[in-house]
Amino acid sequence: MSPSTDLRPNEETVALAAPNDASLRFIGHIETPWNNRADCPRQGHRDGPECRLVLHPVWAAALNGLADYPVIEVLYWLDRSRRDLLTQSPKHNGETVGTFALRSPVRPNPIGTSLVRLIGINGHIVRVRSLDCLNGTPLLDIKPNRCDFTPQALPK
Amino acid sequence: MSPSTDLRPNEETVALAAPNDASLRFIGHIETPWNNRADCPRQGHRDGPECRLVLHPVWAAALNGLADYPVIEVLYWLDRSRRDLLTQSPKHNGETVGTFALRSPVRPNPIGTSLVRLIGINGHIVRVRSLDCLNGTPLLDIKPNRCDFTPQALPK
Numbered sequence: 001m002s003p004s005t006d007l008r009p010n011e012e013t014v015a016l017a018a019p020n021d022a023s024l025r026f027i028g029h030i031e032t033p034w035n036n037r038a039d040c041p042r043q044g045h046r047d048g049p050e051c052r053l054v055l056h057p058v059w060a061a062a063l064n065g066l067a068d069y070p071v072i073e074v075l076y077w078l079d080r081s082r083r084d085l086l087t088q089s090p091k092h093n094g095e096t097v098g099t100f101a102l103r104s105p106v107r108p109n110p111i112g113t114s115l116v117r118l119i120g121i122n123g124h125i126v127r128v129r130s131l132d133c134l135n136g137t138p139l140l141d142i143k144p145n146r147c148d149f150t151p152q153a154l155p156k
Numbered sequence: 157m158s159p160s161t162d163l164r165p166n167e168e169t170v171a172l173a174a175p176n177d178a179s180l181r182f183i184g185h186i187e188t189p190w191n192n193r194a195d196c197p198r199q200g201h202r203d204g205p206e207c208r209l210v211l212h213p214v215w216a217a218a219l220n221g222l223a224d225y226p227v228i229e230v231l232y233w234l235d236r237s238r239r240d241l242l243t244q245s246p247k248h249n250g251e252t253v254g255t256f257a258l259r260s261p262v263r264p265n266p267i268g269t270s271l272v273r274l275i276g277i278n279g280h281i282v283r284v285r286s287l288d289c290l291n292g293t294p295l296l297d298i299k300p301n302r303c304d305f306t307p308q309a310l311p312k
Binding site: 087 | 168170172174175176177178179180181182183199214215217218219220221222224225229231233235239241242243252253254255256257258259263264265267269270271294296297298299300302
């Protein structure tokens with residue numbers, strides 16, 4: 001699927017050179033029940049269906065200790081999004097606002113961030129709840145939730 | 157400054173090909189009071205010093221509407237971090253854990269995420285509080301905080 005080139009009323013684009021300031025390395029992919037954009041929830045729900053973060057097996061050891069955190073932050077690459085919109089007119093209300101005032105997948109660097117509930121870890125596979133992205137979305141990073149992250153050796 | 161190649165006890169690396177799965181486009185840079193890693197706070201403080209997100213002027217219109225949000229999420233590129241550590245032994249306690257169980261800047265895709273307090277916006281410059289990154293850090297994205305983001309047209 002290639003990025004959409006349709007524009008809604010009042011949306012503005014910017015002419016940009018190809019992005020090449022830094023490069024990403026996908027660490028795996030995400031399995032969700034949603035295979036089309038129309039099926040994805042607008043935001044993840046606390047009690048949403050189980051999804052799987054499937055890491056390349058080489059990264060399995062990097063998950064050591066993650067099971068201690070009930071909530072984790074997941075970063076992923078919204079690979080089907082156009083990247084040149086300055087302003088957007090979301091379908092649900094037609095108002096036009098700047099790209100950085102929206103959590104839309106359409107942005108200059110289409111990185112999604114979600115806080116999800118950790119269910120369990122089996123080898124290089126992490127089971128979670130409350131994602132909202134498409135099945136097959138490339139995975140970029142996993143971190144403990146910043147609120148829960150108070151290393152034991154530091155005063156709370 | 158080039159990425160450090162030092163390893164602490166028990167840290168493991170992984171042999172990786174060059175990253176080239178997707179490319180980032182820096183949208184500006186961040187100005188903070190901290191010019192050395194040793195000076196950076198370990199995490200941002202609610203009442204920390206004022207910092208500035210300086211966007212390339214071409215993105216100014218993409219900030220329209222952002223001023224409505226008291227807390228915003230900022231994504232940035234930790235350009236001085238090595239990317240091949242599977243496990244890490246943080247200095248403060250010497251225990252060894254997986255990279256994905258830490259919020260360390262050292263990770264396969266060194267993207268930092270912070271929730272910061274918005275002070276004000278002047279043209280293409282966004283003034284914020286509670287960042288913890290180095291002066292000059294490349295800026296990737298700005299989004300409204302997910303908790304505050306309930307579009308007016310949707311039921312709360």
